[in-house]
């Protein structure tokens with residue numbers, strides 16, 4: 001792919017723009033005309049990014065030369081964009097309208113999607129109306145979703161985001177939903193605490209149905225039901241979401257209570273499949289989750305059909321590439337000023353880092369430029385009292401994405417301004433503090449002692465984006481999810497890496513399996529067997545553990 005001239009031009013522009021302080025860029029007349037984009041109440045503010053018209057023009061040029069729109073279309077049309085696994089990446093089909101047609105190998109997958117959605121809706125009604133009951137005929141009140149990675153982070157983020165929304169909350173009275181992900185037994189004990197097995201339904205969520213952590217937790221929960229009720233209680237208390245229907249049957253789960261999905265849904269892109277929709281509908285009711293899917297679908301349409309200059313996820317992806325590859329910022333922060341989004345950074349961490357944490361392009365050539373950044377984040381204002389020190393004065397410049405809502409789920413108005421206003425004051429303050437900083441001169445004017453001036457000076461010149469949305473309801477949450485999914489995909493397409501595989505997680509799994517074998521052997525032979533690992537230090541570490549526990 002020859003984009004050398006544009007690439008070189010962007011490199012030169014990056015060097016040039018690094019000589020200009022962000023506060024000078026921001027004061028450009030009419031900057032809002034091309035830096036602030038609005039779509040049905042979602043406002044994207046890029047004015048505090050280190051860009052100007054020239055940079056954007058070249059980024060659009062790069063996008064055209066890299067055939068970005070064609071690549072996006074091929075993803076939407078079900079082509080095998082996941083080259084290494086020879087699969088489509090069709091998470092957009094999970095939220096398609098019923099009458100849409102999206103074909104994979106000649107089959108309209110939207111029909112399959114709706115078969116599962118209808119099955120979920122029917123099952124959820126049975127559980128919530130009490131026709132599907134526990135082994136002792138008690139109605140089900142508690143749900144445990146067992147899964148890890150993409151089979152956990154997305155559903156948990158949505159659960160946290162909606163559980164304080166008055167609309168979504170309406171249908172949740174009397175129900176509980178908890179997530180069991182870590183193989184650490186502490187997680188298991190926390191999750192079952194206070195739950196009566198007679199009133200509990202566990203959903204095992206695993207695309208492969210072989211993930212050791214999930215299978216171990218599933219066996220532990222199966223044992224919990226068996227001990228408390230009977231072995232034959234499992235059909236009443238455990239259901240599954242997977243692509244591996246055979247393994248689900250072997251585990252002892254009734255095929256009627258099994259909810260499928262497909263290899264063209266990547267784990268980290270699967271929250272809109274039964275992975276998220278089943279456990280979340282059990283808790284919130286199906287209608288709320290339908291709203292969520294509609295929100296994601298709405299953003300999919302915007303992403304696919306809006307010109308680059310007005311396209312929210314696409315612009316965010318271009319900025320991501322600009323910041324990482326041309327300005328060389330290695331980290332980015334996700335800072336939702338919304339406590340309800342407390343697990344959103346963790347979810348996006350997986351979406352982004354598992355997708356774009358790659359060093360070779362689609363053809364296997366080592367890329368010569370930086371790709372996916374480290375992502376981290378916390379809700380504001382909590383982050384302000386934690387790591388913002390580094391954001392403001394650290395040696396590492398961290399571009400930040402701020403998210404805020406005009407209307408809060410809940411508000412308290414006992415003061416001059418409401419509690420939500422208070423939160424938003426912080427949101428509006430931080431991006432400017434990062435951008436403008438504070439000079440030594442300004443410190444002196446304030447009478448700050450000379451010896452403190454270096455400590456009290458802020459360099460500023462730190463880029464950020466603000467996404468201001470109206471209200472955090474199920475629909476808007478679907479839109480938000482899709483914005484960030486698509487941002488990642490845009491970046492991957494521009495870098496020409498495969499954002500849909502994750503070979504990097506395999507090696508550690510294999511080593512853990514070997515250590516497991518060594519552990520079993522060592523214990524069988526009462527500590528007499530030799531531990532064979534790749535090096536003496538790891539072997540000594542394992543021996544220390546085994547001899548001491």
Ligand SMILES: O=P(O)(O)OC[C@H]1O[C@H](O)[C@H](O)[C@@H](O)[C@@H]1O
Pocket residue numbers: 148149150151205206207208209210211214267268354502505
């Ligand atoms: O859904 P599962 O097959 O259990 O996989 C759970 C997770 O584990 C894998 O190792 C991958 O890193 C994730 O992408 C995946 O979401």
